[in-house]
Amino acid sequence: MFKSIHHAAIICSDYPVSKHFYTEVLQLEIIAENYRADRDSFKLDLKLPKGGQIELFSFTNSPPRPSYPEALGLRxxxxxxxxxxxxxxxxxxxxxxxxxxxxxxxxxxxxxxxxxxxxxxxxxxxxx
CATH class of the missing domain: 3.10.180.10 (2,3-Dihydroxybiphenyl 1,2-Dioxygenase, domain 1)
Incomplete structure (x- = not known):
């Protein structure tokens, strides 16, 4: 039924900082970068080896997600x-x-x- 994970979506608080981190530090290749004016949001598609992707989003006023101590949801x-x-x-x-x-x-x-x-x-x- 499932073949692989296609992508993981990440919402960031500071788009230029996160874009630099994922593209320059982690050296992920940019597939596409789009600005969606109706949402005042960027969507950056990043290539992972073997076909997977990370989608990096920017949204204004996103609430913080609890991480520590262990919270329910994606770990x-x-x-x-x-x-x-x-x-x-x-x-x-x-x-x-x-x-x-x-x-x-x-x-x-x-x-x-x-x-x-x-x-x-x-x-x-x-x-x-």
């Missing part, structure tokens, strides 16, 4: 990487706070967390 987005340590160091070198690397007790795979500019939890997960 985080995880990115598959070849080396958690290398990507973690890259993020640290670019001024992004990243938690220490941990090991999943069930899979023995390395992982760690960091946040986007709005505090959305993002995970690096060792897939190789």
């Amino acid at each position: 985080h987005l995880a990115f598959c990487v070849d080396s958690v340590e290398k990507v973690r160091q890259y993020l640290l070198d670019n001024g992004i706070e990243v938690e220490p690397v941990r090991v999943d007790e069930f899979t023995d795979k390395k992982f760690t967390f960091f946040n986007d500019p709005d505090g959305l939890p993002l995970e690096l997960y060792q897939c190789s």
